[in-house]
Amino acid sequence: MPAPVIGLTGGIATGKSTASNYFKKLGITIVDADTIARQVVAPNSFGLEKIKAHFGSQIVLDNGELNRAELRKLIFSNESEKLWLNNLLHPVIRQEILEQLNAANGPYVILDAPLLFENNLDKLCEKTLLVDIPEELQIMRGSERDGVNKQQIKQIIAAQMPRSIKLKKADYVIDNALSLDNTYAQVMAIHQKLSNK
Known part of the structure; x- marks a missing residue:
């Protein structure tokens, strides 16, 4: 169990x-939601590829990482873009959280x-x-x-x-x-x- x-x-x-x-x-065991949220937009991840396809390549830095400052600017004042991003990432993050929780042992x-x-x-x-x-x-x-x-x-x-x-x-x-x-x-x-x- x-x-x-x-x-x-x-x-x-x-x-x-x-x-x-x-x-x-x-x-x-600690399952860290913030760490998981970063992992799902890591370079070459499914999440980051979807974000790039939606917002354009300026959303990715030269080193392949997500340009968080640019993304914040794009979604900060745009409720529909923020909603799009949440609908993409929340289910992926939730799934990873569940997998890690189910794998954990201890009291x-x-x-x-x-x-x-x-x-x-x-x-x-x-x-x-x-x-x-x-x-x-x-x-x-x-x-x-x-x-x-x-x-x-x-x-x-x-x-x-x-x-x-x-x-x-x-x-x-x-x-x-x-x-x-x-x-x-x-x-x-x-x-x-x-x-x-």
Whole structure:
């Protein structure tokens, strides 16, 4: 029987990757939705070939990789192009996620997805886990980490599901506003709960 799936999510700069790395150190398989999303548009992939056929060769860089900045420009203000891209990539990404989840062993497997709730990936999960910090801290950490202005971080936060709704939807919440030791202790407590089922 496949391992139970635990969805791990968190907004920008909440420390989701930190929590994910702690679970990995505990020997838990991580299925990373972002990594899969990059793989399906890797050079010479089915996804990238379809994108090139649709948008033209300027969408591919000289090294054969997807020109993400160009693609963002093309879909940012064009809802129908954005929809076309989502209809192409979401089923491919979902299929790969399912295959990796089904292949995982252990007491449980983590599906690490920043847009877990937004993309309805929580439907694949037995339980969900939100890494959370107050929004002011999120804005501060995000602008420091990514070297972008606070306004851009605010826009990214505004485009995601509101924190209040995510807090209601999550089965477990890791408060990452304190020390890394504190975060690790919370991960350990959840790990023990999930392992002792």
